[in-house]
Amino acid sequence: MTTPPSGGRDAEALLDQLWRTALDDDYYAVRDRSPRRYSRVLSGVTLLAFGLLISTAAVQTATDQPATDLERAALIDDIEAREELVHRQRGRVEELTAEVEALREAAAGTDVDERAAAVVAADEPAVGPGIVITARSGDRGASAQISDLDLQLLVNGLWYAGAEAVAINGQRIGSMTAIRWAGESVTVNYRTLNEPYKITAIGPPELEESWTANPSGRHWQHRSDASGVSWDIVTDDELTVPAVPRARLSLTHATSMEEVP
Secondary structure (H helix, E strand, O other): OOOOOHHHHHHHHHHHHHHHHHHHHHHHHHHHHHHHHHHHHHHHHHHHHHHHHHHHHHHHHHHHHHHHHHHHHHHHHHHHHHHHHHHHHHHHHHHHHHHHHHHHHHHHOOOOOHHHHHHHOOOOOEEEEEEEEEEEOOOOOHHHOOOHHHHHHHHHHHHHHOOOEEEEOOEEOOOOOOEEEEOOEEEEOOEEEOOOEEEEEEOOOOHHHHHHHOHHHHHHHHHHHHHOOEEEEEEEEEEEEOOOOHHHOOOOOOOOOOOOO
16 A cells, blocks of 8 residues: 655645634634724724813803903992992091081080080989979860870970979970870870879979969869869979980981071
8 A cells, every 4th residue: 555645644734724724813803903993983082072072161261251351340340339438438427527526525615504404405304493283184074084285285384484394294394205195095205194194393483373374374274164174283392303215315307507697
């Protein structure tokens, strides 16, 4: 038997190997290249999106810049305006302070007795001789009831007769005091008073005589005769009239008077 040459067997083995491995190698080569291509595409898309984002932000910033500048300018103008207002108000306060100080110095240089002025203004209690009138309503119907008008006429008559200080049931009568009828009672300084009404008046020795002789005294005499209103007068050498409540001393507005040449 003849043995084939070894060179022929080697050739057959080489062909068989090429046939079995040729497809696998190509497949792996292609498969290895695919992920790299996908990675490149993904990177490109990412860079493109990032670029678009940066461009959009830049455009938006450029668009918003004018509005930001306007807001800043408006805020600066508002701050400056408020600073100017504060400056003007501070100047006005200084002017008023100087005026008050000048008036205080002028008042200190006068001969006015401050305590006496305070008593007249009802800002201080008053002590001195005077009279006490005690009044009660009559029993002849509604017309016999003492009204706020009756008490107003009485107080005005006492002022006219020379009284320096007047109080009704302990409520001092001042320049801002109101004597009013509220509900079923008379109020003085917004305080409800009950009968009998005790009117204390500090004044000169002739106060009683002057009051009974003037229209106020005659009115009360008529009320006594017509309606049964009762009243009596006693004199006292030392009476005390309290000050007006602080709430009735506060001014809410005032008007300056022109000096008379």
